[in-house]
Amino acid sequence: MGLETVLKFELYDLGYKKLAIDNGIISLEGTLDDVIELNLWLRTAGRVFIDVASFNAHTFDDLFDAVQSVDWSPWLNKTSKITIDSVSTKHSDLFSKSDIQAIVKKSIITSLQDRYGTKTIDETGAHVPIRIHALNNQFTLRLDTSGHGLNKRGYRTRFDAPLRETLAAAMLKLSRWAPSDALLDPCCGSGTILIEAAMMAKNIAPGLNQTFCSESWPMFSPTDWPNARQTATDAIIDTDYRIYGSDNNPDILKTARYNIKRAGLDGIFVETKCVSNIRSRFDQGKIISNPPYGIRLEDQGSTHKLYNQMGHQFNTHFKDWHYYILTADDDFETYFNKKATKKRKLFNGNIRCDLYQYF
Numbered sequence: 140m141g142l143e144t145v146l147k148f149e150l151y152d153l154g155y156k157k158l159a160i161d162n163g164i165i166s167l168e169g170t171l172d173d174v175i176e177l178n179l180w181l182r183t184a185g186r187v188f189i190d191v192a193s194f195n196a197h198t199f200d201d202l203f204d205a206v207q208s209v210d211w212s213p214w215l216n217k218t219s220k221i222t223i224d225s226v227s228t229k230h231s232d233l234f235s236k237s238d239i240q241a242i243v244k245k246s247i248i249t250s251l252q253d254r255y256g257t258k259t260i261d262e263t264g265a266h267v268p269i270r271i272h273a274l275n276n277q278f279t280l281r282l283d284t285s286g287h288g289l290n291k292r293g294y295r296t297r298f299d300a301p302l303r304e305t306l307a308a309a310m311l312k313l314s315r316w317a318p319s320d321a322l323l324d325p326c327c328g329s330g331t332i333l334i335e336a337a338m339m340a341k342n343i344a345p346g347l348n349q350t351f352c353s354e355s356w357p358m359f360s361p362t363d364w365p366n367a368r369q370t371a372t373d374a375i376i377d378t379d380y381r382i383y384g385s386d387n388n389p390d391i392l393k394t395a396r397y398n399i400k401r402a403g404l405d406g407i408f409v410e411t412k413c414v415s416n417i418r419s420r421f422d423q424g425k426i427i428s429n430p431p432y433g434i435r436l437e438d439q440g441s442t443h444k445l446y447n448q449m450g451h452q453f454n455t456h457f458k459d460w461h462y463y464i465l466t467a468d469d470d471f472e473t474y475f476n477k478k479a480t481k482k483r484k485l486f487n488g489n490i491r492c493d494l495y496q497y498f
């Protein structure tokens with residue numbers, strides 16, 4: 140949510156020009172190779188779906204018949220493990236999610252039984268998650284080719300106040316951070332912003348170490364995904380960068396160092412430091428950070444004090460730097476003591492935040 144424009148530009152950069160944007164979903168026409176490329180390379184997308192069918196249905200019989208008339212054979216075979224992962228309905232005659240789920244699954248299984256002349260679909264094979272979306276009686280059936288949120292890059296271990304990897308990547312893109320810019324995150328926690336930046340600098344595909352459920356779907360040959368992974372591996376560049384992080388919690392920095400290592404990165408420097416003591420030897424650069432929000436009333440005093448320290452420190456020692464601060468606290472500018480050049484609404488999970496931009 141809030142990332143459509145960032146994703147749109149990411150898609151343009153990958154060469155996809157004809158895009159339709161609608162309510163959190165960007166659609167494009169593509170090939171199976173594109174499915175692989177998008178899963179491997181998109182930094183700010185949630186998941187990659189294939190729209191397999193779109194039809195009108197007012198009754199359960201309509202729904203059953205429409206699903207039955209879809210040719211499922213390009214996508215599913217006799218052993219596919221089909222799950223209906225989510226159903227959303229708006230302004231539609233059919234609204235019982237469990238009934239819609241059961242009918243669609245039954246209809247797909249019947250269609251496969253007819254197609255393969257078998258009485259059983261044993262569901263021991265590749266997992267195919269399906270999403271159903273209905274709006275004004277218009278149903279869309281989508282195959283989830285990712286199988287998990289694309290934010291799960293595989294480098295992160297458990298952490299209590301994480302920033303989604305996709306959102307960290309979006310913050311870097313919105314700040315127009317370039318690998319030649321010095322970067323500092325003075326509340327770096329487990330290091331997500333730093334790691335995403337280094338991955339961008341080195342042109343590491345964010346999906347390189349992920350496994351996607353569609354990799355073993357029948358329409359891909361066994362070499363399709365490994366070849367694309369090899370191409371992505373060959374595209375990694377060896378480059379230097381100036382990426383720094385600090386945090387006042389030394390334990391979290393252990394996690395950050397561990398995650399940096401798991402991501403296969405080096406040259407990111409992190410140290411224990413309170414915001415009130417941060418310095419840099421560079422005259423210019425970008426501070427990109429998500430400090431604590433203080434959602435609970437009892438925490439607000441300490442976060443406001445922190446914003447105040449940030450404002451003072453940035454204005455004194457980082458005069459010619461640009462700052463991009465993500466927080467859900469509406470009073471940020473007051474305590475930071477400076478009005479943002481620009482604000483942008485973003486969501487961290489379900490929490491509505493603003494990216495306060497000073498440039």
Ligand SMILES: C[S@@+](CC[C@H](N)C(=O)[O-])C[C@H]1O[C@@H](n2cnc3c(N)ncnc32)[C@H](O)[C@@H]1O
Nearest residue numbers: 302326327328329330331386387388413414431
């Ligand atoms: C919301 S978390 C940041 C999460 C981080 N982006 C990540 O990817 O894990 C906020 C961080 O600010 C740190 N912090 C709080 N007060 C601080 C201070 N005065 N100086 C430096 N860091 C501070 C916390 O320890 C915490 O790690």
